[in-house]
Amino acid sequence: MKTEKKMQLALQLVSGYGVESSAWRMPGTDPAAYTNTDSYVEMAKMAEKGKFQMVFIADTPVLGGDLRRQSPTFPMDPMLALMAVARETERIGLVATLSTTFNYPYNLARQFKALDVISHGRVGWNAVTTSNPAAAANFGAQPLSRKERYAMAHESIQIVQALWGSWEEGAWTLDVEGGQFADMDKIKPINLQGHYHGSRGPLAIPPSEQGQPVIFQAGGGYEGLELAGSYASGVYANPYDIESAREQRQAIRQSAVRFGRNPDDIKLIAGFIFSIGSTEEEALDRRRQLMSLASDEIPDRVRYLGAMIGLALSVDAMDINEPIPTEMLKRAYPSPQDPRSPRALELALKGLSIRDILAHGVINYHPVVAGTPTQVADFMEEWFLAEAVDGFSVVPDIAFDGVEDFVNLVVPILQERGLYHEDYEGETLREHMGVPYQYGPL
């Protein structure tokens, strides 16, 4: 089946190693990829070869995870990583997450717009409110209530967009002959003062080729929906199945309509992790190897799997290389709290060993697709044709070869099936995404 609309792809840059906590130990991986910007540049170049609309960096201002065994899960600094990528790529969009709670709007507006101008209009800001209490502590603050965080976020985004618009189209005249650097009649203060934030402006930065950066949003229930509907052109989401993806997409589109916008101007981008092999077994082997390099995490994972299906599983009481005993399985039921549990139970009932159920990624944060390039493409096709998503944020299990495999093996299948573009539609991220130019607030 052919479709007119094409899916959009974002590559999540994770920490340079890949999303799996032991990817840093995999043969072939640069163990210092975390601090070596080459790793981000190489991934982005590969994604650009695959005509990805954008790379995407998640971020929380904390030391996340237990670094005894695991690598960090995002770059040391998202803007510096994207600056490195900007200079060594030509077309791909560059999206970073930064918190509305722990940054001044002027600084956000300045750094994102500078990068947007430097990259000739390829930048996006994923505006999140950062609920993590450890993040608040890093700023000497108590965690704010959800209501306060989202009230701040509205002020932050409004001020940032107004600062971005403080140079109107054509403000930068750069008339060497006539000696006019800029048209100051098109550069104006914004004079916004809210409850949490304020700024006079203007910025000292001219418009970019796309006017100003694209706003993205991620998470946050009803308040998040309002934020997305009001300002965002893209939403990163984490649905675990087609049904919930479709619901989220509908809710986001309706929210845009409620705020007087065209629902096609807001795109739902769903995350999933891929592990590619030339057979499904080979893909699983790749995940088994990752798991064996994270063997200290196995006891917790087994316990967690048990909780998902209502059983007391433990490495002390059973051999994880064996299926769950049939007697036990009779008592199993999927936890209604966890959307991942039906799939976990399904694999258990098929008779897979505990190790292999885990290798399938049933307890990962994102859905995991382990299989051949065709299986990965099938998964994406199914979601896309069901109108559950506008695109995907693809998350590599292991970055150094995973991204290359995706681009060389999965992308051609998607293109062959008419689901994904053959080349960039334009030069800017807005053109890649099919959302309009923008100067100032919507």
Place this chain on the structure above:
Amino acid sequence: MKTEKKMQLALQLVSGYGVESSAWRMPGTDPAAYTNTDSYVEMAKMAEKGKFQMVFIADTPVLGGDLRRQSPTFPMDPMLALMAVARETERIGLVATLSTTFNYPYNLARQFKALDVISHGRVGWNAVTTSNPAAAANFGAQPLSRKERYAMAHESIQIVQALWGSWEEGAWTLDVEGGQFADMDKIKPINLQGHYHGSRGPLAIPPSEQGQPVIFQAGGGYEGLELAGSYASGVYANPYDIESAREQRQAIRQSAVRFGRNPDDIKLIAGFIFSIGSTEEEALDRRRQLMSLASDEIPDRVRYLGAMIGLALSVDAMDINEPIPTEMLKRAYPSPQDPRSPRALELALKGLSIRDILAHGVINYHPVVAGTPTQVADFMEEWFLAEAVDGFSVVPDIAFDGVEDFVNLVVPILQERGLYHEDYEGETLREHMGVPYQYGPL
């Protein structure tokens, strides 16, 4: 005369055009250098060829100057500019100014240390308190008192340095075999809470090759001296003559001693503008051309010059291509408020035309040296041998050829005279500056 000690050189990156307000219009200059990171990268590469210890970016979070005729005076974003430079240079130090008043310590600590790690230990932070009320307005704030700003700065620098030290030496084990990413016993929260700022930490960033970035400081009278003495390894200063430079250098060294430090661990770096020609007349021609491209500024400059020497000068009442009439000059006296005025009067008494007095740069913010490479070197030698400075922040009049001329023509003279090193002493900025490694607070 030979000397054991060598002077240190910083190249001030200005806005990509050069420090003179009309440099953006000069033939040869890229009119879009402001938004083109190539301009910063090219300048830095040239400075590295000249073995400069560092490049230096000044910064205030405002739109400075009147962009109708003048270019901005610093890059769109200092950290992004330095990131571009970091990836395309090998040795040169990278110093950016960021305000202690308008940034959260966690964000400062994070971005500077990330860049320090990425650049293998070449980064410095020029910590300023930003008195400009327009900057405060961009953050929705009223200007703070001097006392408050400096109290904040102490807290900010202490927290930033503690965060930098939150990974001790050797904390990043990266043991692929044994599966230990980091030694968590060497990564600790800092738990600092002041009146204005606080942070729990730790950062998620390992030590760099120099431990952590170098602290610089600029300006601020008595409070600035205290700040410098407490934390800084370098001070950017603006003395207008040898005597005041020597006084400032002594004061800074004494302040370091008061805080229990070795006075040799703090370096005074003085700014000056150079305009190089193969003759002094050619150098002046260069400055005359700059002035003719900024002709709308001439009436103000003439009035200002008059005020400096106690005369009512005006473009309406006199021909600026002529000397100041002898009758008038009899009444002239140097303004005691302005350290630049004796030099202005000296040139007037020599019979220079008003235009040429101005072309000499007598009303520039920094001292101006317009002349042959030998004259520029003579100026530097005199200040350095008088122990008035430890080095210079050299500010190009016009960046695109000025930096090249300095490196190709002035640097060899300084080396020949034994005043300046032949090559880098080490790999990190601390090694270039001869200041010790540091982990955490001093």
